Amino acid sequence: MRNNEDSNKDGKHKEGSHKEGNQAGPSSITPIGQGRVHVIRDDEEALAVATALAAQFAPGAQSRDRERRLPVAELRQLRQSGLWGITVPREYGGAGVSYATLGRVFAILAAADGSIGQIPQNHYFILEIIRHEGSEEQKRFFFERVLAGDHFGNALVEPDVRRPEDRKVSLVRDESGSGYRVNVRKYYSTGALFADWVPVAVADEEKRHFLAIYPRTAEGLRIVDDWASFGQRTTASGTVIADNAYLKPEWLVPHSVNADHVKPVGPVGQIMHAGIDTGIARAAFDATVAFIRQRNPKADDAPADAVWEEDQLSIREIGDLAVALHGTEALLERAGLLIDKAYRTNLAADWTRAAVAVSEVRAASTHSSLLLTNKLFELAGTRSTAPDHGLDRLWRDARTHTLHDPVRWRLFDVGNYYLNAKVPLRRPKWAENQQKPKAMPEGPEPVTGALPEPRLAAGL
Structure with a gap:
């Protein structure tokens, strides 16, 4: 077993599910990143760790839900277990577990607590983007941080944008020329309140798309705990606001949202x-x-092989x-x-x-x-x-x-x-050509609400 020492770091759903909330800053919740972090080595160990964590998380799920008590202690356990790093490729020191195993890990955690089962999804999704679109330097940096216990939240969805392709310009060059500035408001930002890093989906003036990956405590980045859905109450899927937030160039990761083929x-x-x-x-x-x-x-004197036949x-x-x-x-x-x-x-x-x-x-x-x-x-x-x-x-x-x-x-x-x-791409061509409805958010994977042409519908 290998452990990584923690070090100091710089760093969903439907309309009507947000409430007036508190703005989260560096001291608004107990830091998740404390203690030593185990490094999981293979699929078998990943499943065993997930099963053990689920057994610990399940007894408190009801009270956390009832009290809307955020699972800070539970996420600290998850961090220390090494589960955040299971999809880091083996050549970078991770377990590189199979995706069949990853699906089972989510099923195990969600069976114990549907909120805790949701929080890691964006983390592994961001890791996948870095794996495919990050530079070699970005891969080495972020994979190392994840193996040390860091994890990602998300700030991907904008209130008035249904499709990622339609994001407004939110990324501009800093006047000094040394970096970038981001101005945008996001919601359904699951996990951002707990995270070490908050990836913000942005577009520049040329309509190129990126992830601007901020340390959670970055100046100009505000996290508002205003999640108020009747379900998955403790995911903290609130609002993230970037107010002229400065971004280092090395934390800008390309992320293409248009494709004519299936992307991993x-x-x-x-x-x-x-x-x-x-x-x-x-x-x-x-x-x-x-x-x-x-x-x-069964009756006390019923035979051992008795069944419920009533x-x-x-x-x-x-x-x-x-x-x-x-x-x-x-x-x-x-x-x-x-x-x-x-x-x-x-x-x-x-x-x-x-x-x-x-x-x-x-x-x-x-x-x-x-x-x-x-x-x-x-x-x-x-x-x-x-x-x-x-x-x-x-x-x-x-x-x-x-x-x-x-x-x-x-x-x-x-x-x-x-x-x-x-x-199967994001949406068929006939849906792309429909008039875009006004401000009807559908969540992190927005789609248009238009119906197919009658001829196509009949053909199906």
Whole structure:
């Protein structure tokens, strides 16, 4: 086992889910970065660490949700465990775990706490962008910092911009010529309040897109804790404001948002979201079975192999839920394996298959998480709605997270691939040509809300 010493450093969802909040500065929350950091070596260890952390996080999930208490202590445990660094490539000292493993890690964490399961998503997404678009110097610097315990938040989504391509100019040269200045307001900034680094999505006057990666305590960068959704209450997915914030040139990472082919960061980002919903579905299934067993216990003198036969309809429903859950878990594994294959071959056809598989599991995990969190109450009965049980947290977390980006587009991608052999990109051409609606935010992966032409709809 190797440990890295911590050192001093310079450094979602739907409209109506923000509240008036406090502006976060350097001393607004207890610093996450304290203590020694373990370095995870392989996939097996990553899964073992995630499982151990989930067992520690689960008992307090209900009270954190009820009190809207931010998981500062839990994120410190996550940091010290080394889990932040599991996707750092092996040539840079990390475990370089498979994407099948990464999907399972998210499912494990989200089953324990849907908010904690959400917070790391942007961190690994930013690491993926740096891996593909960062310079060699940026890779070495940020990968080393992550292995030492640093993690990324995000500031990607602008209130009045539905598509990344339409971002307004927010990055200009500093008058001194030594760096840049950024002026922009972002929301749904999951994890920024806890992070060491806050990547801000920006565009320059030539409509080139970048990540401006700031230390969380940078002058001119303000984080407002105004997240007020009814679900995933403790993700701190609030507002980030860059007010003429100075940026060093070495912290500016290119990030292309236009592509005529599947880019690795897309499927990787989405499989983590699928893992979150899959984990919530697993938690709901386990809670349903436990509640029914508690409601209908076997007699003390019943034989060891006795079964619950009093409620045949509930037994049938549990079977249906098990099939839905296990099917989703299998699709999650399959999508991860196809991403892994695409990384090995780097063939466009393999990346397309991986993207389609991820869309399939995004759709399946959305369906399963909503189905299982609803059926939980139907099968467990009225007593399950008592606030002491805290089971509503599972439904609220599932309903909130599944609004991240519309599942109808995932189903469209899948159908369009199998029927028309179309590569699943951000959106089809006919959607690009529609008039853009005014200020209707859809989350970190915005899409237009236009309907297809009737002829195309009929063809599907």
